Amino acid sequence: MKNTGYVLTGVANFEKRELPIPEVLEDDVLIQIEYMGICGSDIHAFNGDFGDVTAAAEEQGIMIGHECAGTVVKTGKNVTKIKEGDRVAVEAGIGCGKCDMCKQGLYNLCRDMRFLGCPPDYKGAMQRYMSYPSAWVFKLPDDVSSLEGALIEPLSVGLHATNISGIGLGDSAVIFGAGCIGLTVLLSCLAKGVSDVVVVDVFESRLQTAKKLGASAVLNSSECDVIKKVIHILGEEPKYIFEAAGNPVAAEMCMKLIGRAGVITLVGALLKPSSIIFEDISEKEVTIKTVFRYRNIYPTAINAIAEGIIDLKTMVNKVFDFEEAQHAFEEAAAQKQEIVKAVLKF
Known part of the structure; x- marks a missing residue:
């Protein structure tokens, strides 16, 4: 050995x-x-x-x-x-x-x-x-x-993020970032019965994977006006947004897009400074939540896979x-x- x-x-x-x-x-x-x-x-x-x-x-x-x-x-x-x-x-x-x-x-x-x-x-x-x-x-x-x-480790991040956000059955969400963590957030949202999930990224291969995993719509932010497109798809400003790209531009876009009394959950690791424009959220009573890894979630994640509720292999x-x-x-x-x-x- x-x-x-x-x-x-x-x-x-x-x-x-x-x-x-x-x-x-x-x-x-x-x-x-x-x-x-x-x-x-x-x-x-x-x-x-x-x-x-x-x-x-x-x-x-x-x-x-x-x-x-x-x-x-x-x-x-x-x-x-x-x-x-x-x-x-x-x-x-x-x-x-x-x-x-x-x-x-x-x-x-x-x-x-x-x-x-x-x-x-x-x-x-x-x-x-x-x-x-x-x-x-x-x-x-x-x-x-x-x-x-x-x-299970990255899936636990996604499950923890959705738990913290408070999102649930019948809600809709927008996820910025279709890398591994963004996709686990998507899978976690779907497992909770979220009805519509729009995923935003700049890489087409990642967006197509998000589509395969169950995203109701995918948007390439380099090719469209994301804010207008999301509102058109959902019919309103979203109540739940997850920033999973770790991108300052995406974080700033979250502030502009979020609806009144909405919840922004920051999942990605922002390694560069980001400017929060408080004017975009001050009159909306927005809640901003942050995610640091996970806790008390491994058994739930394992059971979700065993029961066929969550598909990890596709990504x-x-x-x-x-x-x-x-x-x-x-x-x-x-x-x-x-x-x-x-x-x-x-």
């Missing part, structure tokens, strides 16, 4: 290394990773968009990756609910369990959060074997594949072998127009 991993050592550079098999503590399980999703944040880290990540990579080498699933090959002596041979999905964020946020069940807001593949530890999933606390792994039923298991349009990790990240970064969701197969 050998543990091969890919360590980020600088901007756009992975180094393949032979690693020791991780120690399995008494409450841990050792997982043989089978699939890992390539997240947009992973691409940002790879491209050097996060200064602290690049500095750590150049100084010590780091391991990224947090969307993963695999098979348990060893368990610690205290582990009873998971056994060897179980296929599991891994919840990436672990709260301290002691702070005020954790005690309220809001562990995604923990100030001492340990998140897979992120600072300060940078212990990510880009390795064949990974040890992880058993309390944060979830058994996959037979009718949920390991590929789908790896995508995966590129699967790379683990040995192609360098090429996979290069292509995922360069082919944003074509690659909707890329995964590594171990």
